[in-house]
Amino acid sequence: MKTARGKHSSRPAPSRELVELRVRLAEAEESLRAIRRGEVDAVVVAGRQGPQVFTLEGAGHAYRVLIECINEGALILTTDKMILYANQCFAKMVKCPLEQVVGGSLRRFLSSEDRATLRPLLKRADKTGFKIHVFLRAGDGSQMPAHISSCPLAKNGAKRPTHGIVVTDMTEARRTEEVLRALTHRVVQAQEAERGRVALELHDNITQLLCGILVRCQTLANKLSSRDGPSKAEATKLCEMLGQTAEEVVRISRNLRPSVLDELGLVAVLRDTGTEFAERTGVSLKLACLRLTARLPADAELALYRILQEALKNVEKHARARHVVVHLTKRGAFVQLVINDDGIGFDPDRHLAKQKGKGALGLLGMRERATHVGGVLNVKSARGKGTTIEAQIPVSGCGAGGTQR
Numbered sequence: 001m002k003t004a005r006g007k008h009s010s011r012p013a014p015s016r017e018l019v020e021l022r023v024r025l026a027e028a029e030e031s032l033r034a035i036r037r038g039e040v041d042a043v044v045v046a047g048r049q050g051p052q053v054f055t056l057e058g059a060g061h062a063y064r065v066l067i068e069c070i071n072e073g074a075l076i077l078t079t080d081k082m083i084l085y086a087n088q089c090f091a092k093m094v095k096c097p098l099e100q101v102v103g104g105s106l107r108r109f110l111s112s113e114d115r116a117t118l119r120p121l122l123k124r125a126d127k128t129g130f131k132i133h134v135f136l137r138a139g140d141g142s143q144m145p146a147h148i149s150s151c152p153l154a155k156n157g158a159k160r161p162t163h164g165i166v167v168t169d170m171t172e173a174r175r176t177e178e179v180l181r182a183l184t185h186r187v188v189q190a191q192e193a194e195r196g197r198v199a200l201e202l203h204d205n206i207t208q209l210l211c212g213i214l215v216r217c218q219t220l221a222n223k224l225s226s227r228d229g230p231s232k233a234e235a236t237k238l239c240e241m242l243g244q245t246a247e248e249v250v251r252i253s254r255n256l257r258p259s260v261l262d263e264l265g266l267v268a269v270l271r272d273t274g275t276e277f278a279e280r281t282g283v284s285l286k287l288a289c290l291r292l293t294a295r296l297p298a299d300a301e302l303a304l305y306r307i308l309q310e311a312l313k314n315v316e317k318h319a320r321a322r323h324v325v326v327h328l329t330k331r332g333a334f335v336q337l338v339i340n341d342d343g344i345g346f347d348p349d350r351h352l353a354k355q356k357g358k359g360a361l362g363l364l365g366m367r368e369r370a371t372h373v374g375g376v377l378n379v380k381s382a383r384g385k386g387t388t389i390e391a392q393i394p395v396s397g398c399g400a401g402g403t404q405r
């Protein structure tokens with residue numbers, strides 16, 4: 001067992017003993033350093049009643065040393081956010097001396113919004129703990145994105161429940177996220193430009209060529225007399241197939257980049273997309289759109305159109321729905337697009353957990369589309385209860401009137 005020794009003395013120190021005192025001071029300092037580093041299990045103090053042993057609870061002390069050394073903020077908090085313990089790292093994060101942090105409230109380091117979020121979580125966190133993202137407000141007024149992870153601590157006779165809190169600085173992670181988001185945005189922009197180019201090529205070249213062939217084929221079929229029975233039937237069949245192919249090429253080109261979006265705007269393209277979907281799939285689709293008196297910004301229109309397109313693709317692929325209802329409304333400074341189906345539904349949380357590392361990109365893409373134009377996307381769904389996709393996109397100054405059906 002490694003120990004540190006201390007001794008009480010009241011003798012005056014003549015100069016000869018000054019040297020001895022200095023040596024003892026150095027020893028004491030070394031002992032304190034060893035205690036701080038967890039190299040000491042017990043301290044023996046020589047008192048008037050003989051030596052007294054103070055144990056430092058070996059294993060617990062090691063944990064304490066670990067908490068002091070880690071590169072994360074660590075706190076012990078009461079339910080009403082009083083800080084009973086904080087490590088140096090947390091004091092550094094909030095740019096405040098440790099002695100001013102301990103005994104104070106965590107409230108001063110949180111925005112009113114984060115305080116309101118944290119309050120019920122701490123009250124409810126007796127059994128399971130929680131994890132949230134907040135912005136820490138440092139003593140100098142700067143803000144730091146942080147992740148707070150909490151777990152309830154055993155009461156051990158304490159009157160009030162306490163919580164162990166680990167605070168992680170998310171500045172670097174946020175920066176990486178922003179870079180990734182900007183990159184994704186550029187990929188999406190490049191993809192949109194390429195889609196537009198391919199759509200134009202299909203429309204202007206392939207469709208025109210197909211139409212030319214179809215006209216010639218029809219002329220040929222008309223020239224054949226009834227005596228050329230099988231050949232005439234074959235030519236007629238060929239015309240039919242060419243017509244279908246041309247239609248399919250138009251559909252693909254429209255999906256890639258509908259010219260009606262650029263020429264007539266959002267409501268027209270939502271209507272076209274809805275009609276095409278209902279005719280092709282046999283699923284009924286009701287559309288209620290607000291009357292827009294001015295065009296929305298081009299990127300907002302494109303985002304809303306792509307979200308509808310992706311949502312309908314999912315209805316077709318997964319939902320087994322009979323009815324779809326699409327609403328385009330205005331809520332304050334936001335335009336809201338809601339797509340609701342009465343299909344089999346799914347569990348969005350489980351899907352999110354499963355999705356990590358897998359290839360499903362539809363919902364993720366919709367969310368990214370909304371985020372890039374400053375909006376949000378919510379997915380509400382439950383098994384057997386259908387699915388609702390809700391996109392809210394900020395649009396300032398666009399005119400909007402009543403609803404068109």
Ligand SMILES: Nc1ncnc2c1ncn2[C@@H]1O[C@H](COP(=O)(O)OP(=O)(O)OP(=O)(O)O)[C@@H](O)[C@H]1O
Pocket residue numbers: 314315317318319341343344345346351359360361362363364386387
């Ligand atoms: N309207 C819906 N009804 C029922 N389940 C849905 C609906 N929309 C999405 N889902 C479920 O959510 C999952 C994820 O959808 P998402 O669009 O992200 O991927 P995906 O459609 O499987 O693949 P991708 O869109 O990349 O081709 C789907 O696999 C499906 O299980």
Ligand SMILES: [Mg+2]
Pocket residue numbers: 310313314361362363
């Ligand atoms: Mg999908």
